[in-house]
Amino acid sequence: MALLTLVRDLLQTPAVATALWIGSIVAVVSGCAGVFTVVRGQSFAGHALGDVGSTGAAAAYLTAVQPLYGFLGIGLLGGLAIDRLGNRARERDVATGIVLSLTMGLSALLLFLITEQTSATGGPLSILFGSIFTVAPAVTLPVELFSLLALGLLAVLYRPLVFASLSPETARARGVRVGLVGTLFMVALVIAVEESSLVAGALLSTALLIGPAAAAVNWTRQIGHTLALSAFLGVAAVVLGIVLSYESYFWPPLHRGWPVSFFIVMLVLVEYIASRLWRRRREATA
Amino acid sequence: MMHVLGLLFPPGLLTAPFMQNAWISGSAVAILSALVGFFAVLRGATFVAHAVPRASFAGAAGAALVGGDTLLGLGIFSAISALGIAFLTSRRDRGQITALVLAAALGLGALFLALGDAYAPQVYALLFGQIVGISRADVLGILGLTGLTAAAVAVLYRPLLFVSVAPDVAEARGVSRHRFNVLFLLLVALSATAAVPVVGALLSFSLMVGPAAAASYFGRSPASALWLSVAIGLVSVWLALVLAYDTGMPVGFFVAVVTAAFYGLGRLWALTADPLADAA
Amino acid sequence: MKGLELPRADQTILDLEGVRVELGGKVVLRDIDVALRRGELVGVIGPNGAGKSTLLKVILGFIRPSAGAVRFAQGQRAGRGAIGYVPQSFSPDPDLPLRARDLVALGIDGDRWGFSLGGARRRAAVDEALAWVDALSYAEQPVGRLSGGELQRLLVAQALIAEPDTLLLDEPLANLDLRSQDEIVGLVGRVAHERGVTVMLVTHDMNPILGVMDRLLYLAGGRAALGTPDEVVRAEVLGALYGHHVDVLRVHGRILVVGAAEVESLTCEA
Numbered sequence: 105m106a107l108l109t110l111v112r113d114l115l116q117t118p119a120v121a122t123a124l125w126i127g128s129i130v131a132v133v134s135g136c137a138g139v140f141t142v143v144r145g146q147s148f149a150g151h152a153l154g155d156v157g158s159t160g161a162a163a164a165y166l167t168a169v170q171p172l173y174g175f176l177g178i179g180l181l182g183g184l185a186i187d188r189l190g191n192r193a194r195e196r197d198v199a200t201g202i203v204l205s206l207t208m209g210l211s212a213l214l215l216f217l218i219t220e221q222t223s224a225t226g227g228p229l230s231i232l233f234g235s236i237f238t239v240a241p242a243v244t245l246p247v248e249l250f251s252l253l254a255l256g257l258l259a260v261l262y263r264p265l266v267f268a269s270l271s272p273e274t275a276r277a278r279g280v281r282v283g284l285v286g287t288l289f290m291v292a293l294v295i296a297v298e299e300s301s302l303v304a305g306a307l308l309s310t311a312l313l314i315g316p317a318a319a320a321v322n323w324t325r326q327i328g329h330t331l332a333l334s335a336f337l338g339v340a341a342v343v344l345g346i347v348l349s350y351e352s353y354f355w356p357p358l359h360r361g362w363p364v365s366f367f368i369v370m371l372v373l374v375e376y377i378a379s380r381l382w383r384r385r386r387e388a389t390a
Numbered sequence: 391m392m393h394v395l396g397l398l399f400p401p402g403l404l405t406a407p408f409m410q411n412a413w414i415s416g417s418a419v420a421i422l423s424a425l426v427g428f429f430a431v432l433r434g435a436t437f438v439a440h441a442v443p444r445a446s447f448a449g450a451a452g453a454a455l456v457g458g459d460t461l462l463g464l465g466i467f468s469a470i471s472a473l474g475i476a477f478l479t480s481r482r483d484r485g486q487i488t489a490l491v492l493a494a495a496l497g498l499g500a501l502f503l504a505l506g507d508a509y510a511p512q513v514y515a516l517l518f519g520q521i522v523g524i525s526r527a528d529v530l531g532i533l534g535l536t537g538l539t540a541a542a543v544a545v546l547y548r549p550l551l552f553v554s555v556a557p558d559v560a561e562a563r564g565v566s567r568h569r570f571n572v573l574f575l576l577l578v579a580l581s582a583t584a585a586v587p588v589v590g591a592l593l594s595f596s597l598m599v600g601p602a603a604a605a606s607y608f609g610r611s612p613a614s615a616l617w618l619s620v621a622i623g624l625v626s627v628w629l630a631l632v633l634a635y636d637t638g639m640p641v642g643f644f645v646a647v648v649t650a651a652f653y654g655l656g657r658l659w660a661l662t663a664d665p666l667a668d669a670a
Numbered sequence: 671m672k673g674l675e676l677p678r679a680d681q682t683i684l685d686l687e688g689v690r691v692e693l694g695g696k697v698v699l700r701d702i703d704v705a706l707r708r709g710e711l712v713g714v715i716g717p718n719g720a721g722k723s724t725l726l727k728v729i730l731g732f733i734r735p736s737a738g739a740v741r742f743a744q745g746q747r748a749g750r751g752a753i754g755y756v757p758q759s760f761s762p763d764p765d766l767p768l769r770a771r772d773l774v775a776l777g778i779d780g781d782r783w784g785f786s787l788g789g790a791r792r793r794a795a796v797d798e799a800l801a802w803v804d805a806l807s808y809a810e811q812p813v814g815r816l817s818g819g820e821l822q823r824l825l826v827a828q829a830l831i832a833e834p835d836t837l838l839l840d841e842p843l844a845n846l847d848l849r850s851q852d853e854i855v856g857l858v859g860r861v862a863h864e865r866g867v868t869v870m871l872v873t874h875d876m877n878p879i880l881g882v883m884d885r886l887l888y889l890a891g892g893r894a895a896l897g898t899p900d901e902v903v904r905a906e907v908l909g910a911l912y913g914h915h916v917d918v919l920r921v922h923g924r925i926l927v928v929g930a931a932e933v934e935s936l937t938c939e940a
């Protein structure tokens with residue numbers, strides 16, 4: 105009850121209400137895309153896209169473009185490069201590393217140019233940190249639309265994607281265009297990661313993509329349930345994290361507010377650890 | 391001709407003290423990263439090679455919070471995250487644990503930064519660290535750690551190679567894949583601690599994946615791939631230092647571009663050597 | 671050299687007593703009592719999922735039995751290289767910078783610390799091992815680009831080069847054509863009978879090894895029967911293992927085990 109009244113109070117603060125809404129959307133998209141990321145063993149790519157996107161953000165800053173399009177543009181380039189360059193597990197891992205290294209190098213150049221031109225260091229660095237409380241109202245609508253796009257893509261791909269993710273050889277033999285399905289999934293993954301990098305920071309994008317999904321995989325056996333649980337766990341971590349972060353302004357001794365990303369990451373970890381313990385118990389009793 | 395050379399090698403490139411330090415420590419990091427990167431690429435483990443140095447930032451932020459030594463903070467956090475990854479990863483897992491350990495460390499780092507008064511850009515300077523700002527003392531430190539890592543690689547070489555290419559057979563010969571995974575991750579942690587404070591996580595990661603990945607296409611035997619990866623790493627750093635000195639742009643950018651170019655050449659080489667390889 | 675030290679041929683070298691193995695809550699092996707003698711070649715046979723690979727892994731120490739014990743005889747050379755192992759599956763990455771000869775060389779001393787210092791003797795030893803399995807023609811090829819059968823032969827060479835006392839081969843014939851099967855079987859038979867190495871060879875078809883096999887270990891339903899092929903491949907013995915009625919047919923010198931409806935899926939050519 106106390107929690108509910110607290111949430112009601114929070115909803116009256118516009119910044120927090122936006123954060124709760126946008127954070128939940130992003131958590132749902134990441135949670136769904138994350139299940140396939142985990143099953144397909146693409147965690148590294150999922151994480152790397154977050155860093156890749158911040159390069160786009162720096163480019164957008166330099167050219168005064170909307171950061172969201174910077175994130176999405178470079179993210180798409182990086183994602184497609186990773187997808188095209190790697191067919192086998194080890195090859196894909198190394199290709200992801202190279203793409204990451206190259207975009208980070210580009211990032212170094214862009215940050216250098218920004219400081220040269222504007223002698224400001226704060227701007228681009230806020231990209232690396234990103235705070236969900238400072239989401240610009242202007243991005244709400246585009247984020248909503250892109251989220252719909254990503255979820256729609258996942259829904260359309262659903263059956264061939266499950267097939268191709270679980271048994272690629274059989275799927276190929278049955279006529280599923282495994283390569284195309286993988287590429288289209290990469291597009292959905294890019295949208296999921298880049299929009300969460302934008303609104304919550306690259307650090308949170310990895311946690312929201314992998315944590316709830318990995319936990320849900322441990323908890324469920326049927327992929328439909330896994331998706332639903334993963335989305336739910338993501339939203340729960342985001343909402344609770346925002347509430348706790350808001351609360352922490354009143355915590356002694358500092359009274360300065362703990363970062364929301366810290367809370368969300370820790371909640372996600374708790375979910376994951378609980379799922380591991382649960383799974384171990386189930387296997388022990390089986 | 392002299393004119394072109396003069397443009398390429400302007401005065402001070404080799405003689406200015408800060409450039410001398412950059413040459414020495416850059417070369418040391420190139421060697422160190424190529425040695426460790428060879429195994430990271432062989433094992434398909436470049437994610438941990440990225441994650442462990444990044445996770446060590448939390449250590450730097452924590453050190454700033456409690457007023458401790460940055461290097462110690464980096465060392466402790468890279469070791470903890472390496473061990474965390476080693477002990478939590480199950481055999482079927484492909485990168486989830488690495489991602490979660492990294493996220494946990496970065497979350498802690500965010501907390502330390504928020505609670506302390508550390509100036510965030512200072513900690514993030516570790517990401518893009520500038521190789522031209524290195525002191526003589528730093529140079530000695532990194533030479534020492536490079537020597538240590540090289541010695542560790544020399545000792546681990548054979549069993550780590552064995553267990554990386556044929557884990558079941560190696561295990562039958564008493565080379566435990568778990569134990570050597572732990573040792574490999576500690577090697578990554580050691581090289582992160584050595585390289586990050588001096589050249590930044592970015593440069594050290596580029597030098598870890600690029601040269602080793604390119605060398606694995608050019609080299610035919612493990613030993614030749616290892617030496618080739620050291621050679622490519624050194625050439626990349628030297629080229630990048632010259633270009634950065636000439637243009638004033640960041641070294642990390644040039645290292646990333648040059649190593650990626652070597653990798654691209656390697657992919658092309660593999661294609662020409664075996665045109666059917668990627669058709670399948 | 672080795673011949674002089676050869677102990678009596680019937681000396682027990684490896685003893686499994688009441689071994690029981692549970693994996694993921696499922697009993698995979700139960701009451702396995704098996705004693706292997708020095709220098710004998712034992713064929714291991716049984717339907718998919720019978721626990722053949724698991725049995726080898728128990729002997730290797732990869733899997734700890736939940737009951738019973740695995741004992742090596744005294745005087746058995748302990749430690750590195752004492753057991754040679756060829757796993758059931760091995761599929762290296764196509765881009766691995768590793769030639770066929772490098773893979774075999776790891777069998778010499780891949781478990782030792784430090785670098786190995788090349789040398790002509792080492793090279794000659796690797797060449798000899800490659801010749802045993804007729805692999806010299808592709809010695810310089812990257813392992814990732816070899817066929818399944820070519821790889822299989824390399825693994826046999828890698829296991830033999832360490833001069834093991836015991837050799838555990840998990841379906842070494844699976845990917846081989848008939849001629850290569852005969853060659854590998856001949857090689858393994860000589861290794862067992864001339865050098866006194868104890869060999870366990872898992873196979874789905876015992877006919878290629880009938881000529882060299884000393885005894886047969888038949889696994890089914892988690893239980894084992896050990897004896898000469900004529901002792902083991904009988905309807906009563908196998909019926910007891912499967913827990914169902916089975917028929918044993920002999921056709922033109924080949925042996926076939928045929929089960930009732932429920933066992934149909936377990937039917938195997940033995």
Ligand SMILES: Nc1ncnc2c1ncn2[C@@H]1O[C@H](COP(=O)(O)OP(=O)(O)OP(=O)(O)O)[C@@H](O)[C@H]1O
Pocket residue numbers: 693694696698716717718719720721722723724725758
């Ligand atoms: N790690 C494990 N966890 C749970 N069950 C396992 C595990 N490893 C093997 N099993 C089960 O143990 C049984 C025996 O497996 P094993 O690999 O030994 O069979 P096999 O006789 O070698 O079969 P094949 O002829 O297919 O190679 C199988 O039913 C398998 O599902």
Ligand SMILES: [Mg+2]
Pocket residue numbers: 722723724758840
């Ligand atoms: Mg088997």
